[in-house]
Amino acid sequence: xxxxxxQHPLYQAAPGWLKAVADALxxxxxxxxxxxxxxxxxxDLAPVASLEAAILxxxxxxxxxxxxxxxxxxxxxxxAKRDDGDVALEPEPLPAVETVVFGPRPCxxxxxxxxxxxxxxxxxxxxxxxxRAHTTVVAFACSEAEPECFCTSVGGNPHSERGSDILVxxxxxxxxxLRVVTEKGQKLIERLGSIVQPAPEGARxxxxxxxxxxxxxxxxxxxxxxxxxxxxWTEATLRCLGCGACSYLCPTCHxxxxxxxxxxxxxxxxxxxxxxxxxxxxxxxxGHNPRATQAARYRQRVMHKxxxxxxxxxxxxxxxxxxxxxxxGVGQSLVSVLTQIEAKQGTGD
Amino acid sequence: MAxxxxxxxxxxxxIPMNYVPMKMRIVxxxxxxxxxxxxxxxxxxxxxxxxxxxxxxxxxxxxVFGAGEATFCIASAPTRKGYIECSVKRAGKVTxxxxxxxxxxxxxxxxxxxxxxxxxxxxxxxxxxIGGGIGLAPLRSLIWNCLDLRDQFANITILYGxxxxxxxxxxxxxxxxxxxxxxxxxxxxxxxxxxxGWDGKVxxxxxxxxxxxxxxxxxxxxxxxxxxxIKFVLASLTQLGFPMDSVITTLENRMKCGIGxxxxxxxxxxxxxxxxxxxxxxxxxxxxxxx
Amino acid sequence: xxxxxxxxxxxxxxxxLAEGKVGLVVGYGREDGTPTxxxxxxxxxEDAARLLFDAFxxxxxxxxxxxxxxxxxxxxxQSGQAAASSRKIAxxxxxxxxxxxxxxxxxxxIPRDDVVLIGVRCAGVGEPPLGKCQACGVHDPQGCDVVxxxxxxxxxxxxxxxxxxxxxxxKTMEERWAYWRRHLDRCVRxxxxxxxxxxxxxxxxxxxxxxxxxxxxxxxxxxNVAWNVARALHLTxxxxxxxxxxxxxxAGIPLGAIxxxxxxxxxxxFGFESGRSPEEKAPFTTYAxxxxxxxxx
Numbered sequence: 001x002x003x004x005x006x007q008h009p010l011y012q013a014a015p016g017w018l019k020a021v022a023d024a025l026x027x028x029x030x031x032x033x034x035x036x037x038x039x040x041x042x043x044d045l046a047p048v049a050s051l052e053a054a055i056l057x058x059x060x061x062x063x064x065x066x067x068x069x070x071x072x073x074x075x076x077x078x079x080a081k082r083d084d085g086d087v088a089l090e091p092e093p094l095p096a097v098e099t100v101v102f103g104p105r106p107c108x109x110x111x112x113x114x115x116x117x118x119x120x121x122x123x124x125x126x127x128x129x130x131x132r133a134h135t136t137v138v139a140f141a142c143s144e145a146e147p148e149c150f151c152t153s154v155g156g157n158p159h160s161e162r163g164s165d166i167l168v169x170x171x172x173x174x175x176x177x178l179r180v181v182t183e184k185g186q187k188l189i190e191r192l193g194s195i196v197q198p199a200p201e202g203a204r205x206x207x208x209x210x211x212x213x214x215x216x217x218x219x220x221x222x223x224x225x226x227x228x229x230x231x232x233w234t235e236a237t238l239r240c241l242g243c244g245a246c247s248y249l250c251p252t253c254h255x256x257x258x259x260x261x262x263x264x265x266x267x268x269x270x271x272x273x274x275x276x277x278x279x280x281x282x283x284x285x286x287g288h289n290p291r292a293t294q295a296a297r298y299r300q301r302v303m304h305k306x307x308x309x310x311x312x313x314x315x316x317x318x319x320x321x322x323x324x325x326x327x328x329g330v331g332q333s334l335v336s337v338l339t340q341i342e343a344k345q346g347t348g349d
Numbered sequence: 350m351a352x353x354x355x356x357x358x359x360x361x362x363x364i365p366m367n368y369v370p371m372k373m374r375i376v377x378x379x380x381x382x383x384x385x386x387x388x389x390x391x392x393x394x395x396x397x398x399x400x401x402x403x404x405x406x407x408x409x410x411x412x413v414f415g416a417g418e419a420t421f422c423i424a425s426a427p428t429r430k431g432y433i434e435c436s437v438k439r440a441g442k443v444t445x446x447x448x449x450x451x452x453x454x455x456x457x458x459x460x461x462x463x464x465x466x467x468x469x470x471x472x473x474x475x476x477x478x479i480g481g482g483i484g485l486a487p488l489r490s491l492i493w494n495c496l497d498l499r500d501q502f503a504n505i506t507i508l509y510g511x512x513x514x515x516x517x518x519x520x521x522x523x524x525x526x527x528x529x530x531x532x533x534x535x536x537x538x539x540x541x542x543x544x545x546g547w548d549g550k551v552x553x554x555x556x557x558x559x560x561x562x563x564x565x566x567x568x569x570x571x572x573x574x575x576x577x578x579i580k581f582v583l584a585s586l587t588q589l590g591f592p593m594d595s596v597i598t599t600l601e602n603r604m605k606c607g608i609g610x611x612x613x614x615x616x617x618x619x620x621x622x623x624x625x626x627x628x629x630x631x632x633x634x635x636x637x638x639x640x
Numbered sequence: 641x642x643x644x645x646x647x648x649x650x651x652x653x654x655x656x657l658a659e660g661k662v663g664l665v666v667g668y669g670r671e672d673g674t675p676t677x678x679x680x681x682x683x684x685x686e687d688a689a690r691l692l693f694d695a696f697x698x699x700x701x702x703x704x705x706x707x708x709x710x711x712x713x714x715x716x717x718q719s720g721q722a723a724a725s726s727r728k729i730a731x732x733x734x735x736x737x738x739x740x741x742x743x744x745x746x747x748x749x750i751p752r753d754d755v756v757l758i759g760v761r762c763a764g765v766g767e768p769p770l771g772k773c774q775a776c777g778v779h780d781p782q783g784c785d786v787v788x789x790x791x792x793x794x795x796x797x798x799x800x801x802x803x804x805x806x807x808x809x810x811k812t813m814e815e816r817w818a819y820w821r822r823h824l825d826r827c828v829r830x831x832x833x834x835x836x837x838x839x840x841x842x843x844x845x846x847x848x849x850x851x852x853x854x855x856x857x858x859x860x861x862x863x864n865v866a867w868n869v870a871r872a873l874h875l876t877x878x879x880x881x882x883x884x885x886x887x888x889x890x891a892g893i894p895l896g897a898i899x900x901x902x903x904x905x906x907x908x909x910f911g912f913e914s915g916r917s918p919e920e921k922a923p924f925t926t927y928a929x930x931x932x933x934x935x936x937x
Contacts, residue, residue: 124363243835255612262415285440308618329888331678
């Protein structure tokens with residue numbers, strides 16, 4: 001399903017197009033999800049009946065796009081213990097709601113490429129795949145970066161098409177240019193009928209906002225390759241208190257736990273988000289903990305994103321959205337750690 | 350960075366995974382020590398049981414419905430059909446619930462996962478098995494596998510030890526192996542772990558190993574046991590001239606999904622559940638020492 | 641908040657380190673070019689210039705007294721030395737932070753001799769000042785070894801310190817449940833609230849205990865309510881209202897109100913407020929032979 005850049009046609013939409021889109025999709029029984037204001041200062045994805053109140057301008061949602069494909073908690077199966085001793089197992093039906101999500105930023109969409117590697121490797125996670133198959137991603141390009149953004153440091157950019165089915169460039173007058181990236185995006189365009197038209201010859205999206213890279217991941221990796229041990233890891237992570245906020249709000253973090261929740265005669269088996277920063281993540285029942293200090297756990301986070309995952313899957317496990325920096329209540333900044341590492345690589349430290 | 354999106358069509362080689370286990374019935378429970386029991390399991394669905402194959406070294410996620418899943422190796426031999434076995438040390442929630450289970454109870458099983466002992470590379474060689482405590486469980490699968498194909502291997506020696514006589518597992522099979530003319534056995538308990546009537550050695554496994562002075566030539570070593578034992582066994586083997594790539598071990602690590610997705614068993618760029626649990630010791634020294 | 645406080649802080653810290661009276665100073669700093677104030681860990685007198693104090697010094701640094709790597713750092717020899725001159729930690733505390741330290745002291749988490757308290761007079765953090773600051777009665781921390789900063793006027797609104805709890809008490813039961821349901825639905829179970837709290841220092845938290853699993857780990861509403869209520873209950877009579885839990889919650893849940901409600905109950909029923917002094921006798925951890933014991937049959 002790969003398409004070349006030349007096959008990514010440009011469409012345009014007139015002001016008011018979002019209302020028409022929401023109506024058309026509702027009529028077709030397709031669920032629309034978009035960022036909405038939940039509380040003061042909290043914007044998050046939710047199903048919407050109309051796109052009028054959707055927050056589609058610059059700015060990231062609280063929880064990234066991954067929540068639609070890899071939810072915080074998800075039932076895998078139900079079990080029921082029978083009187084005769086047998087146990088009835090009922091796999092949870094696969095998600096099958098046709099959905100279009102409007103408004104994720106290009107960084108969140110790019111993260112899907114990272115998540116696809118993990119969930120569709122050797123064993124095909126049927127629940128993740130079902131959600132992916134039934135969801136069309138309409139990302140919105142960024143005209144401005146937020147202070148914590150660093151997508152250009154990790155190979156991304158505010159106009160990246162990676163992971164999207166359609167990339168929207170919203171115009172100030174309320175119209176938009178739409179770049180179709182995949183066949184799925186093309187199908188959505190066809191469904192929208194006269195709401196969108198091919199863009200006129202010579203139409204071009206605006207230039208992306210300038211965002212200077214803050215570090216070079218190749219130089220970071222070179223230092224990581226040689227510095228598993230060393231006092232840096234403790235010194236640079238003293239502030240970290242080992243919560244899961246940075247991981248849970250990270251578009252690419254995907255560690256999970258599987259737990260049973262029992263009632264008297266039955267229960268559910270669930271998959272829940274988990275985090276390598278937690279002290280008990282690697283604790284053996286024997287009491288042995290391979291990562292017994294917060295420094296070792298933080299090192300794992302950095303190594304996994306910038307060394308192990310690239311070695312295994314050929315891409316960084318970070319899209320530079322900056323939520324980790326924005327979210328950390330105690331100022332333990334991943335970007336700061338990475339720039340310190342790059343500086344050390346520079347001085348041969 | 351590529352601008353193309355990942356393909357969403359499942360490759361035909363991908364195995365669909367919905368995390369739903371197979372149902373197994375406990376048909377026999379053998380207490381091995383004060384805190385270890387061996388469970389023999391039949392497949393509730395006989396057709397599934399007939400289709401089921403695995404190789405020595407692989408593991409599964411066994412579940413007690415209501416308590417959760419836990420990882421144990423498959424301790425029975427792949428050459429023996431119709432059942433699988435696991436040996437479980439009581440340590441936490443799932444293992445405690447398993448220990449409270451009875452014959453006839455239904456549990457779950459997902460597997461086989463992981464890689465396996467390189468039995469092909471072992472053909473024609475002398476085999477030295479070194480086990481400690483419940484670490485004998487994965488070795489036992491391989492030992493019976495090799496004994497069932499005995500003429501494919503040269504000398505077979507089993508060195509096994511535990512903290513005390515009471516902590517030795519598979520006591521009946523230890524006797525069986527000792528009585529076989531085609532197997533050399535050396536059993537030991539830690540100093541202070543003897544009991545009246547114990548006629549094996551007394552000494553830590555690595556110490557007994559050094560005293561045995563096994564020849565490195567043409568020998569593969571397969572070892573499993575507590576981390577501290579492995580550390581000193583490897584030191585003894587190195588002194589005895591064994592190259593680390595002829596020493597094979599199997600790692601225990603905290604696991605959840607068993608299929609390389611949940612991240613828990615990630616060590617360096619490896620996943621113990623996919624690149625292991627069987628590793629050559631030469632590989633292990635390349636990994637960050639976080640296991 | 642002024643440069644006078646920053647200057648005094650730096651001088652005090654430099655002196656303590658130079659004289660070998662402490663092995664580590666934990667204070668506020670602003671580094672890495674970001675506007676965020678975070679903890680800095682200073683071991684050498686010449687690095688005291690990293691310290692500062694201003695209206696954005698939000699974090700409660702008392703939590704670092706419960707982090708093993710910080711305690712170990714204080715006791716570690718510095719390069720060139722055979723042994724650390726002292727394993728004591730000097731901690732920069734606002735009045736609210738000091739209350740948390742008082743609880744750590746009364747619960748014997750750290751001996752008083754192991755900590756040097758550098759109090760800072762504080763008129764409130766945040767612009768505008770946070771809710772907790774507007775009702776603060778401890779602008780001038782008492783019981784420190786050193787206090788820096790210009791005097792701050794007493795706060796006439798200190799009796800408003802249960803305002804958040806009272807606002808919710810004014811709702812009907814249905815309104816309250818709708819309110820908490822709306823907020824707790826967003827909880828992602830990151831445990832930032834627990835990790836930032838100086839008084840949540842259990843080696844194994846109740847939610848991490850699996851035999852039995854007292855509190856479900858899943859982030860559905862039922863599990864989220866159980867978690868947040870369990871935490872509030874375990875802090876009852878201990879929480880000092882520093883508000884860090886609410887500040888760091890990524891989901892913007894008004895956690896402080898839950899803890900404040902429990903603190904109000906303890907105040908109303910037992911006449912007790914946590915963290916006033918390290919010698920205080922807390923209602924749930926003190927046995928008195930003449931306890932009324934009305935609830936025991």
